[in-house]
Every structure is written in C-alpha cells, then in structure tokens.
Amino acid sequence: MAEGKKKSRIIPKKYPMPEQDPNERVKNFNEVPLGQDAETITLEAKRCLQCKESPTRKLCKDGCPVEIDIPGFIKQVQEGNFSEAMRIIRLKQNLPAVCGRVCPYENQCEGNCIVGKKNDPVGIGRIERFLADWERNEQKKGKIEAPPSTGKKVAVVGGGPAGLTVAGDLAKLGHKATVFEALQYSGGVLVYGIPEFRLPKEIVKAEVDFIRRSGVDIKNDHVVGKLETVDELLEEHDAVFIGTGAGLPNWTNLEGENLNGILSANEFLTRVNLMKAFNFPDYDTPIRVGKRVVTLGGGNVAMDCARTALRLGAEESIILYRRSDAELPARREEIHHAKEEGVRFELLAAPVKYIGDDCGNVKQIEAIRMELGEPDDSGRRRPIRIEGSNFVLDCQTVLIAIGQSPNPLVPMATPDLKTTKWGTIAVDADGRTSKKGVFAGGDISTGAATVILAMGDGKRAAKAIHKYLTEDPSWPDAETFEKASC
Amino acid sequence: MCANMYEIVKAEKLTPDVTRLEIAAPHIAKKAMAGQFVMLTVDEHGERIPLTMADFSAEKGTITIVALEIGKTTKKLGTLKAGDSLFSLVGPLGMPTELKNYGTVVCVGGGIGLALMYPVVRSLKKAGNRMISIIGAKNKDLLIYEDEIEKVSDELYVCTDDGSKGHHGFVSDVLKRLVDEKRKIDEVYAVGPIIMMKVIANLTRPYNIHTVVSLNPIMVDGTGMCGSCRVIVDGKTKIGCVDGPEFDGHKVDFENLTARNRRYLAEEEISLRSFMGAK
Ligand SMILES: Cc1cc2nc3c(=O)[nH]c(=O)nc-3n(C[C@H](O)[C@H](O)[C@H](O)COP(=O)(O)OP(=O)(O)OC[C@H]3O[C@@H](n4cnc5c(N)ncnc54)[C@H](O)[C@@H]3O)c2cc1C
Numbered sequence: 057m058a059e060g061k062k063k064s065r066i067i068p069k070k071y072p073m074p075e076q077d078p079n080e081r082v083k084n085f086n087e088v089p090l091g092q093d094a095e096t097i098t099l100e101a102k103r104c105l106q107c108k109e110s111p112t113r114k115l116c117k118d119g120c121p122v123e124i125d126i127p128g129f130i131k132q133v134q135e136g137n138f139s140e141a142m143r144i145i146r147l148k149q150n151l152p153a154v155c156g157r158v159c160p161y162e163n164q165c166e167g168n169c170i171v172g173k174k175n176d177p178v179g180i181g182r183i184e185r186f187l188a189d190w191e192r193n194e195q196k197k198g199k200i201e202a203p204p205s206t207g208k209k210v211a212v213v214g215g216g217p218a219g220l221t222v223a224g225d226l227a228k229l230g231h232k233a234t235v236f237e238a239l240q241y242s243g244g245v246l247v248y249g250i251p252e253f254r255l256p257k258e259i260v261k262a263e264v265d266f267i268r269r270s271g272v273d274i275k276n277d278h279v280v281g282k283l284e285t286v287d288e289l290l291e292e293h294d295a296v297f298i299g300t301g302a303g304l305p306n307w308t309n310l311e312g313e314n315l316n317g318i319l320s321a322n323e324f325l326t327r328v329n330l331m332k333a334f335n336f337p338d339y340d341t342p343i344r345v346g347k348r349v350v351t352l353g354g355g356n357v358a359m360d361c362a363r364t365a366l367r368l369g370a371e372e373s374i375i376l377y378r379r380s381d382a383e384l385p386a387r388r389e390e391i392h393h394a395k396e397e398g399v400r401f402e403l404l405a406a407p408v409k410y411i412g413d414d415c416g417n418v419k420q421i422e423a424i425r426m427e428l429g430e431p432d433d434s435g436r437r438r439p440i441r442i443e444g445s446n447f448v449l450d451c452q453t454v455l456i457a458i459g460q461s462p463n464p465l466v467p468m469a470t471p472d473l474k475t476t477k478w479g480t481i482a483v484d485a486d487g488r489t490s491k492k493g494v495f496a497g498g499d500i501s502t503g504a505a506t507v508i509l510a511m512g513d514g515k516r517a518a519k520a521i522h523k524y525l526t527e528d529p530s531w532p533d534a535e536t537f538e539k540a541s542c
Numbered sequence: 543m544c545a546n547m548y549e550i551v552k553a554e555k556l557t558p559d560v561t562r563l564e565i566a567a568p569h570i571a572k573k574a575m576a577g578q579f580v581m582l583t584v585d586e587h588g589e590r591i592p593l594t595m596a597d598f599s600a601e602k603g604t605i606t607i608v609a610l611e612i613g614k615t616t617k618k619l620g621t622l623k624a625g626d627s628l629f630s631l632v633g634p635l636g637m638p639t640e641l642k643n644y645g646t647v648v649c650v651g652g653g654i655g656l657a658l659m660y661p662v663v664r665s666l667k668k669a670g671n672r673m674i675s676i677i678g679a680k681n682k683d684l685l686i687y688e689d690e691i692e693k694v695s696d697e698l699y700v701c702t703d704d705g706s707k708g709h710h711g712f713v714s715d716v717l718k719r720l721v722d723e724k725r726k727i728d729e730v731y732a733v734g735p736i737i738m739m740k741v742i743a744n745l746t747r748p749y750n751i752h753t754v755v756s757l758n759p760i761m762v763d764g765t766g767m768c769g770s771c772r773v774i775v776d777g778k779t780k781i782g783c784v785d786g787p788e789f790d791g792h793k794v795d796f797e798n799l800t801a802r803n804r805r806y807l808a809e810e811e812i813s814l815r816s817f818m819g820a821k
C-alpha cells in the first residue's frame with residue numbers, strides 16, 4: 057500500500073524556510089521569511105499522512121478556528137493541483153495570505169498534527185502561505201462571480217479581519233455588504249499594527265482588493281459614531297455587524313508616563329506601518345527612537361515593537377517583561393526571531409517609574425525585579441516584586457505594549473448596546489448583541505485575541521446574519537445579555 | 543486603497559501665510575458641530591494632521607479649514623487649488639463645544655485661532671448668549687475672520703501686537719480690563735497659541751470664571767487609538783482627540799502640552815527643508 061510506504065519514510069523535519077540573515081534584516085523592513093518554491097511545498101505536503109477522521113483523537117482540522125479542510129487541500133497539493141487546493145481554502149478563508157503568515161498554527165492545526173507527535177508537524181501554515189501567494193501571482197484581476205442578489209443590505213463597522221470576513225462571506229451569499237472603516241486603509245491591525253517585515257502591506261492590499269472584487273463596498277475615512285450612528289445605519293440596512301477591534305492602548309499609569317519619548321505600541325506602530333515613518337522624510341510622518349529603546353510587555357505586539365525599533369536604527373532594543381521566558385505570550389517564532397536579531401530580554405522585571413530630563417524627555421526607566429509565585433486565574437504563575445531590587449536603565453524611548461482594550465467609540469455612541477465589565481460588546485454564540493439586528497465579533501467582543509479568531513467570529517456572524525435575514529428574524533431577549541454584561 | 547476623493551471647491555489666501563480651503567464633504571458637513579475637527583492627509587505620502595473646522599454648511603455640503611503654513615503639510619495645503627483633491631479626510635472628530643446659555647460669554651482668540659473661534663461664537667450666540675469677542679494678531683494684515691466674528695458678536699475688541707489696529711497689545715489686556723471693570727462674565731472661551739490660552743486661564747482663575755480652552759496636541763489617528771494626543775488635565779491623562787479638544791483651562795497642564803508639542807521639532811524642520819528645497 058502506497059500510504060504504508062510513505063509512513064515508514066517520514067521526513068522528520070519541515071523543509072527549511074529560507075530567511076533573510078538576521079544581521080541584514082535588522083537594517084531593512086523587508087519580509088523575514090523568503091518563501092518556498094512549488095517543488096519544496098509539494099514535498100512538504102507529501103509529509104502529510106492524510107489521517108482519517110476519528111472520534112477519539114484531534115486532527116489538524118479540529119484545531120482550525122475557521123474549519124478549513126486541511127487534509128483536503130494538502131492532498132491537492134500532493135497531486136500538484138494548486139488551484140483546486142486554493143479553492144478548498146477559499147471556501148472557509150477570506151485572508152489566506154495573511155493567515156499563512158501570522159496565524160499561531162503551532163497551537164492550532166500544526167499543534168494537532170499526528171506527524172508532529174514525534175517529528176516536526178507538517179508545515180501547514182507555510183503551505184497555505186505558498187498557495188495564497190501563488191494565487192495572487194496567477195490571478196486575473198476583474199470581478200469575481202457573484203451569486204444573485206438577495207436585495208438585503210448589511211453595514212459592517214470596522215475593516216479589520218472580523219469585518220472583512222463578515223463582508224466577504226455575506227457577498228458570497230448574495231447580500232450587499234458595505235464596510236465602514238475609520239482609517240484611510242482597510243485591514244485593521246493588519247495595516248496599522250503588524251509590521252511590514254512580518255506582513256507586507258501589499259499583501260493585505262491584495263486581500264482587501266479580492267474582497268472588494270467579490271462585490272463588497274468599502275468606505276474608508278468613515279468613523280461610525282461620529283458620522284452615522286448604529287441606529288442610523290439600521291435605518292438603511294437590514295443588519296449591522298460591529299468589528300471595531302481592541303484599539304485602545306493600555307497604559308502603565310506610572311509616574312512620568314507623559315514624558316516625551318514614551319509611546320503606546322499603537323502610536324509607534326501606526327506611525328511606522330500605517331504612515332510609513334520608516335521612509336521619513338520621503339513620507340511625512342516622523343518617528344524617533346534614540347540609542348536605546350525599552351519595550352514593556354511580552355506579547356506579539358511587544359516583539360513587533362522591539363524588532364521595529366532595531367530597524368529604525370536603535371543600537372539596543374530591550375524587552376522588559378514581568379514573568380519569565382516560559383510565560384512570554386508571544387508566538388515562539390516571533391521570540392526566536394527577536395532573539396536572533398539581538399533584542400535583549402530583561403525578564404522578571406517590571407517598570408516602577410519614568411525619569412525625565414529638563415526638557416521633558418524620558419532619560420531613564422526605573423524597574424524592579426520580580427519572582428514567580430503561585431499560579432493566578434490565568435494559570436500562569438503570578439509575578440511578585442522583590443522589594444529593594446530596583447534598578448535603572450538609561451533609554452531614549454519607552455514603548456508600552458501591555459495590551460489593548462476594546463475600542464469604546466461605538467458602544468459610547470450606542471447606549472442600548474450592552475457591554476461587559478471589560479468594555480467588550482456582549483454577544484451570544486451567534487454574535488448577536490442586545491440590540492436587534494446588530495451583531496458583533498472579533499477583538500471588540502473577545503478582547504484582544506488573534507486574526508484567525510476574529511475571522512472565526514466573522515464566519516459565525518455571517519452565518520447568523522444570513523439566517524436572520526432569510527429565515528428566522530427572532531432575537532434573544534434582553535436577559536441573555538444581562539448575564540454577560542455587568 | 544482609498545476610494546474617496548475630497549475635492550476642493552474653493553482655495554484662497556487670507557494672508558500670505560494663511561490658506562483657506564472649502565472642501566466638498568457632504569457627509570461630514572451634515573454632522574459637524576462647532577469645536578470639532580477633521581484629520582486630513584494631503585497625498586499618499588502625507589501625514590495625518592488635525593484641523594479644527596472654521597466653517598461647515600450642510601446645505602452646500604462643504605466644510606472649511608484654515609491653515610497657517612508653518613510645516614510641510616500646511617505648506618502643501620497652501621499649494622492646492624480649486625479642483626484638486628485631498629487623499630484622506632476624516633471627521634467630524636472630538637467633542638463639540640458645549641452649547642448652553644451661560645449668559646455673557648467672552649471669546650478670546652489669537653492668530654489662526656480666530657478661524658476656529660468663528661463657528662464657536664456663532665453657535666454660542668445662537669444658543670442665546672451675549673457674546674463679547676476679543677480678537678488679536680501680530681498686525682492688522684494678519685487679522686482674519688474679523689468681519690465674520692463681528693457679525694455674530696454683541697461687542698468686538700480688536701488688538702494688534704504692533705498697534706496697527708485697535709488696542710496696541712495683547713488680547714489678555716482687554717480681558718483684564720473687562721474683569722477689572724467688573725463686567726458680568728459667565729464663561730470665557732479661548733483659542734489660539736498655547737501661551738495665550740495659558741495667560742487667559744491664569745487671568746480668570748482667581749475670579750473663578752469658568753474658562754474653556756481648545757488644545758492642539760500632536761495627533762496621529764484622531765480617534766483615540768494611539769495616545770499621541772494625551773494631555774494632562776486636573777492631574778489625569780486625557781485623550782485630546784476624544785475627550786477634547788476643549789478642556790477646562792484652569793486644569794490643563796500647559797507646560798506638559800508645550801513640551802509634548804515640541805516632540806518632533808527636529809524632524810519637522812528636516813521635512814520642511816526637504817520640501818522647500820524640492821520646490
Ligand atoms: C502589533 C500587533 C501584532 C499582532 N500580531 C498578531 C499575530 O502575529 N497573529 C495573530 O493572529 N494576531 C496578532 N495580533 C492580533 C490581531 O491583529 C487582532 O486580534 C485582529 O486584528 C482583530 O481583528 P478585528 O477585526 O477584531 O479588529 P481590528 O484588526 O482591530 O480592526 C478593527 C477595525 O475597525 C476600525 N474601527 C474602529 N472603530 C471604528 C469606528 N467607530 N468606525 C469605523 N471603523 C472603526 C479600526 O480602524 C480597524 O480598522 C496582533 C495585534 C497587534 C496590535
């Protein structure tokens with residue numbers, strides 16, 4: 057049996073992904089992984105055992121928040137049918153080139169891979185990435201065939217992964233979706249947050265274009281709540297989806313935080329990514345980093361800040377994180393890349409205050425050493441201060457990357473929309489909110505999470521909106537949301 | 543990616559360094575209120591800058607902005623003509639001026655602040671207030687919006703630094719005189735250079751006259767996403783673009799605002815020089 061033969065000859069490692077040399081790449085904003093060719097990807101796909109579904113064990117597919125038929129598309133790649141593989145992905149996935157780059161596959165599909173039990177898992181992420189890039193290069197422009205119109209109109213607030221997914225899915229079902237996006241470019245965090253060297257903006261643009269071509273209208277520069285309110289949108293649309301994300305930076309609230317040189321990760325990344333400050337003065341938006349940059353936090357956002365700072369010319373880029381290496385919430389790949397590039401990790405340390413010079417610029421940050429105590433609610437060991445262990449680091453820039461909260465603009469302008477104590481919009485399993493006809497999903501209802509979870513929310517909401525528009529306009533009573541909000 | 547185009551319907555110079563643009567933006571004009579601002583980007587390489595609206599008309603479907611040409615972006619604005627378009631225009635942003643009937647309101651404006659002051663005076667007048675306007679500039683040629691403000695004011699005082707028109711001196715001198723004369727003043731509104739707003743706030747503080755100032759911190763998004771615009775008010779951090787731009791002048795930390803607004807001075811200089819060089 058052919059399959060049996062294959063099994064005995066499993067290649068233990070993923071086919072290596074060529075990358076820009078760390079010493080070179082810290083001097084530019086080009087993408088770090090260089091991509092693989094068709095031949096390598098076909099070999100990678102052939103590492104897949106095509107496991108049969110089984111009720112007793114989890115497979116790759118069960119780890120995918122948008123339920124892509126992973127063995128299905130890999131089989132097509134094994135046989136060299138890239139376009140059929142892509143068709144299978146597109147059934148579930150509206151942003152494949154993005155997810156093939158930024159998804160935490162190690163905890164999702166690849167985390168369940170049977171090959172990965174003893175060896176490297178099959179490189180599902182990089183196969184998806186390859187296929188999406190292949191499609192983008194092959195693809196003809198022009199309109200994508202649309203199903204007959206249902207005559208129903210849906211307003212989508214926010215053009216991030218959640219909103220774009222809802223809009224794309226609704227278009228496939230024949231509904232007219234219009235996205236209202238506050239910024240001049242669509243993509244949400246994909247354009248303003250995640251740096252060019254991890255996710256080139258040309259790729260986001262192409263994905264957004266694809267969604268446009270499938271019949272979705274996108275209105276940029278459109279801040280809902282300041283222009284139309286949700287109620288006004290409901291007058292002109294049959295349903296509204298809110299996907300406004302977690303765009304509100306969290307602050308440390310420590311002494312000296314408003315000194316010059318102390319920026320939220322959002323400000324820093326928006327200047328660099330959305331406004332292309334790395335090309336100053338060719339682009340007009342400035343950014344300044346100085347010799348030493350300290351980034352507070354240990355997630356993906358912190359890694360992005362620390363790595364961006366190096367590329368902007370900082371001689372030293374330090375991550376200050378209050379727990380230990382094992383608890384760093386960033387993806388391992390990002391931590392690895394950061395270390396390779398020379399980012400220094402000052403672990404088990406937390407900021408105490410910021411010290412400024414006479415002109416109001418930050419010159420030092422005072423921090424304190426921590427040790428790990430008992431696990432807290434999140435299951436991670438709680439950091440405890442070691443009294444008297446304060447120390448000072450000289451720095452010209454401090455980047456605060458300790459999390460984002462839900463964007464309050466729309467809830468503030470929509471009083472009858474119930475929110476939770478975390479400021480997220482309260483939703484049921486279908487993404488329905490306390491306001492009839494209004495759905496929500498992505499970071500605005502989950503709190504800051506991931507691209508693929510936002511997309512998963514978007515997919516569920518699109519299904520629920522479709523059902524609401526075509527078969528069952530009933531709505532849960534207010535009590536459902538009382539429980540969620542408090 | 544930006545499919546929107548915002549056409550300039552009228553462009554004119556109010557002074558050699560001050561440009562006024564009337565821009566077609568019916569959606570914004572319909573919602574705009576006094577005290578609110580827009581974020582605009584001139585072209586694809588441009589930065590996003592906040593400009594408080596000097597006027598808006600739902601009937602005409604236009605908004606008007608007035609810019610002092612000091613940096614690269616405002617210089618670029620100065621080169622635009624009717625028929626040209628802006629790359630991006632977002633608004634109306636920020637909280638509108640609180641329009642109450644206070645009784646007598648003194649509005650104090652200086653320099654480019656006069657353009658922003660005009661819709662505020664107009665709206666407060668409409669809300670039933672007795673309006674006293676004190677307007678100032680370096681010299682009489684730089685006094686903008688004088689006629690417009692006069693039309694919606696019950697009393698108008700003009701000041702110039704060089705004495706070429708009206709009172710020879712600062713707007714604060716006139717306000718001080720009114721206060722010393724024990725004129726009934728229920729509310730003061732000040733918009734202009736930071737130093738002017740600070741002096742006005744210091745002047746009214748001992749008399750407990752509630753004083754609103756319109757601040758101009760450096761912004762990036764203008765929607766509360768980044769905190770570039772944070773200001774300290776009453777010892778607490780406020781987000782200028784969402785909680786403001788207007789704040790209680792007695793509680794604003796003007797030193798911090800002045801320092802924060804100097805953050806990118808060196809880069810602004812580089813930007814401007816390369817732009818002027820290229821021209
Ligand atoms: C720096 C950074 C790095 C990250 N790295 C990763 C990663 O590697 N992998 C991963 O999976 N996830 C990552 N994430 C998280 C991920 O990007 C988010 O979970 C995801 O983007 C959420 O999607 P969303 O659509 O809910 O919200 P967003 O992407 O935040 O999009 C919301 C959109 O709504 C718009 N909006 C807000 N208010 C309004 C309004 N009133 N009117 C109109 N529009 C409005 C915003 O401008 C924005 O475009 C990262 C996040 C950041 C900040």
Ligand code: FES
Pocket residue numbers: 760761762763764765766767768769770771772781782783784
């Ligand atoms: S300008 Fe970004 S929060 Fe105000």
